[in-house]
Amino acid sequence: MNPDALRGHLDALLLSVLEWEPLHGYAIMEALQERSGGALTVPTGTVYPALRRLERIGYLSSEWATVGGRKRRTYRLTESGRKHLQGERSAWQEFTSVIGGVLRPEVRAEH
Amino acid sequence: MNPDALRGHLDALLLSVLEWEPLHGYAIMEALQERSGGALTVPTGTVYPALRRLERIGYLSSEWATVGGRKRRTYRLTESGRKHLQGERSAWQEFTSVIGGVLRPEVRAEH
DNA sequence: ACTCTATATGTAGACTGGCTACATGTGACG
DNA sequence: CGTCACATGTAGCCAGTCTACATATAGAGT
Numbered sequence: 001m002n003p004d005a006l007r008g009h010l011d012a013l014l015l016s017v018l019e020w021e022p023l024h025g026y027a028i029m030e031a032l033q034e035r036s037g038g039a040l041t042v043p044t045g046t047v048y049p050a051l052r053r054l055e056r057i058g059y060l061s062s063e064w065a066t067v068g069g070r071k072r073r074t075y076r077l078t079e080s081g082r083k084h085l086q087g088e089r090s091a092w093q094e095f096t097s098v099i100g101g102v103l104r105p106e107v108r109a110e111h
Numbered sequence: 112m113n114p115d116a117l118r119g120h121l122d123a124l125l126l127s128v129l130e131w132e133p134l135h136g137y138a139i140m141e142a143l144q145e146r147s148g149g150a151l152t153v154p155t156g157t158v159y160p161a162l163r164r165l166e167r168i169g170y171l172s173s174e175w176a177t178v179g180g181r182k183r184r185t186y187r188l189t190e191s192g193r194k195h196l197q198g199e200r201s202a203w204q205e206f207t208s209v210i211g212g213v214l215r216p217e218v219r220a221e222h
Numbered sequence: 223a224c225t226c227t228a229t230a231t232g233t234a235g236a237c238t239g240g241c242t243a244c245a246t247g248t249g250a251c252g
Numbered sequence: 253c254g255t256c257a258c259a260t261g262t263a264g265c266c267a268g269t270c271t272a273c274a275t276a277t278a279g280a281g282t
Contacts, residue, residue, distance in 0.1 A: 001202070001205065001206060001209065002119050002202065002206075004118050004119035004240080004267080004268075005118065005119040005120065005202075005206050006239095006240070007115050007116070007118035007119065007238090007239065007240070007268090007269095008115035008116040008118065008239085009116065009210055010239085010240075012210075012214055013210065013213050013214065016213055016214050016216075017213070019216070020217075024259080024260090025259075025260065025261090026258065026259050026260080027259095032213065035212065035213045036209045036210075036212060036213050037209070037212070039205070039209045040209060040213070042240090043240085043241065043242080044259090044260075044261075045240080045241060045242065045243080045244095045261085045262080045263095046239090046240050046241065048260065048261055048262085049239090049240090049261085049262080050239090050240085052261095053239095068248090068249070068258090069248060069249060070247090070248060070249075070258065070259060071247090071248090071259070071260080072258095072259070072260090073259090073260075088214075089214060089216070091112075091116075092210070092211070092214055094112065094150070095112060095116050096207050096211070098112065098147050098148070098150045098151060099120055099123075099124065099203070100203070100207070101146065101147060101148070102124050102127060102128070102143065102146045102147050102151070103123055103124065103127050103199075103200060103203055105127075105130070105200070106131075115238080115239080115269080117268095117269070118239090118240095118267095118268065118269070119268085121268080121269080135230080135231090136230075136231065136232090137228095137229065137230050137231080138230095153269095154269085154270065154271080155230090155231075155232075156232085156233080156234095156269080156270060156271065156272080156273095157268085157269055157270065159231065159232055159233085160232085160233085160268090160269090161268085161269090163232095164268095179229090179277090179278070180277060180278065181229065181230060181276090181277060181278075182230070182231080182276090182277090183229095183230070183231085184230090184231075
């Protein structure tokens, strides 16, 4: 998929993946891959900075854990993030409806 | 609407508006505004460079006309552009299906 | 006359967010 | 030992959109 198209929708994807369970960065990348049926491969250089940004804003909180000798930073959705996810979802609805409406091949009415 | 979200979809919008009739830049802006129900206000600094880019690629061709003392550069879809529009349309379908699939609030199965 | 609005096209430069490429380290398996 | 999967992170690039500006005509209103 055209990587450009992701612009402005990545935050929503990340928050959405974290809606039901806290996950660490690597697991988030896997979850995106899996939940998109393999269509979405978001590189580390995209995910990690984005997670930090979302934490800075206050939509996520994180804590370190060590599992099997490996360090993980696990992110969880804050209340503020949960609210924002709702907003992102309705923004997505509006976005697809607007663009889709313009894009839809219109059958010209006879006149 | 978040202007960032337009990224990577503007070409499709422009080609789509030109599908059935050639239009000049200003009319294209109006058409986008109207066909989106007022949600889309694409500024001149976005539209004009984009049209030139699409012409350079070969998806559009243009010619000058003078109507009522005003000069217009009218753009029309080329065959190549028409084909590309098909591709953009299916790309849009896939895009919305992939992102929408990840974004959709999933009701967790009991287990 | 003058002003304002709509019509019409265009460019320079800033901004920004996702991507490429790289750096670093552990554990497991052969 | 080498290689792969796991795991996190940053510097700098890049392309496309936006802001702000420049220019010009026509028509309506005062």
